[in-house]
Amino acid sequence: MPSTPVEGSLSSALTSEHRRLDELWNETRRTVENDASAERITRLEAFGKELRRHILDEEEILFPRFEERTGTRAGGPTAVMRMEHRQMEALIQELITTLGKGSGPVQVAEQTKVFSSLMDGHDKKEEGMLYPMMDRAFGEVEGPALLAKTSLGRCEA
Ligand SMILES: [Fe+2]
Numbered sequence: 035m036p037s038t039p040v041e042g043s044l045s046s047a048l049t050s051e052h053r054r055l056d057e058l059w060n061e062t063r064r065t066v067e068n069d070a071s072a073e074r075i076t077r078l079e080a081f082g083k084e085l086r087r088h089i090l091d092e093e094e095i096l097f098p099r100f101e102e103r104t105g106t107r108a109g110g111p112t113a114v115m116r117m118e119h120r121q122m123e124a125l126i127q128e129l130i131t132t133l134g135k136g137s138g139p140v141q142v143a144e145q146t147k148v149f150s151s152l153m154d155g156h157d158k159k160e161e162g163m164l165y166p167m168m169d170r171a172f173g174e175v176e177g178p179a180l181l182a183k184t185s186l187g188r189c190e191a
């Protein structure tokens with residue numbers, strides 16, 4: 035079970051963002067599986083964009099600083115997270131292709147299921163391990179300062 039992050043911390047803000055993406059994914063998944071119109075590709079692309087925004091916050095702002103602070107990169111936890119990001123992005127692309135080809139509901143449901151479990155496992159690793167490590171590595175001053183540079187910080191400004 036992921037630990038409960040301290041309120042106002044970097045891990046708490048990122049965990050909330052995961053929950054927002056979960057909700058968006060659940061809605062998207064329902065549309066993708068039940069709606070036969072072109073709307074479902076639009077929804078899926080919109081979800082892919084939101085997911086990408088979160089991935090960029092991690093990969094361009096948070097991970098590089100974490101790797102610098104802890105001296106980890108190749109073989110470290112962020113390397114695994116980067117690899118899983120590529121898998122998630124590829125799956126969304128595959129799903130868009132599947133919908134574009136008009137494939138049947140069984141194949142669509144198979145792919146949405148794989149994506150759900152991939153994202154779920156990924157988020158659990160970040161929330162249970164990497165985000166708390168980031169809180170410790172950055173501390174109470176640098177953590178919020180880095181958060182302010184992400185899309186989350188830019189939204190609140
Ligand atoms: Fe991630």
Ligand SMILES: [Fe+2]
Pocket residue numbers: 048052088092157160
């Ligand atoms: Fe994340």
